[in-house]
Amino acid sequence: MPALAVTFYDVVLTVHILAVVVAFGVVFAYPVIDAQVRRASPGDLAAWHRLHLALGRRLITPAMTVVLLAGLYLALDRWSLGDPWISATLAILFVLFGLNGAVLSPADLRLAELAERDRGAVSADYERESRRAARFGGLALALVVVAIFLMVAKPGA
Numbered sequence: 001m002p003a004l005a006v007t008f009y010d011v012v013l014t015v016h017i018l019a020v021v022v023a024f025g026v027v028f029a030y031p032v033i034d035a036q037v038r039r040a041s042p043g044d045l046a047a048w049h050r051l052h053l054a055l056g057r058r059l060i061t062p063a064m065t066v067v068l069l070a071g072l073y074l075a076l077d078r079w080s081l082g083d084p085w086i087s088a089t090l091a092i093l094f095v096l097f098g099l100n101g102a103v104l105s106p107a108d109l110r111l112a113e114l115a116e117r118d119r120g121a122v123s124a125d126y127e128r129e130s131r132r133a134a135r136f137g138g139l140a141l142a143l144v145v146v147a148i149f150l151m152v153a154k155p156g157a
């Protein structure tokens with residue numbers, strides 16, 4: 001029977017990947033849920049944007065912090081922070097923290113307030129803010145895809 005050699009590194013890598021799933025998995029569903037709420041129940045838009053904010057604060061940001069801490073352990077244990085695939089992903093993660101804190105969360109707050117003001121109608125102000133949020137949200141999703149590719153392909157390693 002082959003020996004079962006599980007290292008602490010394996011455990012931390014599992015935590016790292018699990019945190020990636022928890023942090024970003026739900027975000028890939030946002031565009032579909034957004035479209036569905038707008039079409040089927042625009043009166044719930046304010047609650048939906050407030051749910052975005054709660055998920056960002058209580059799930060996504062803590063999970064991104066775990067991605068960072070576990071990633072730092074993995075990088076320092078077997079690799080180097082100077083490896084281009086690691087430094088590039090580190091930069092992407094900081095951009096994602098910045099996008100979330102400085103653009104996406106404030107946009108959700110404004111959208112929730114606009115939806116409350118508009119009481120179920122979708123106003124031009126809401127449309128404008130929503131299009132802007134969707135552009136930055138799309139950028140964040142594209143950065144996650146690039147980060148996953150860099151982590152898997154490890155170019156330059």
Ligand code: HEM
Pocket residue numbers: 013016017020067068070071072074075079086089090092093144147148151152153
């Ligand atoms: C958006 C951010 C990140 C995503 C989506 C991500 C995703 C992943 C994934 C999917 C793996 C598994 C790859 C494989 O086994 O082939 C992985 C491994 C790894 N990640 Fe990340 N990661 C991110 C951020 C970071 C950061 C910031 C660091 C370091 C500071 C880091 C360091 C590592 C290391 C060293 C491995 C282990 C590679 C190995 O042993 O094969 N990651 N990451």
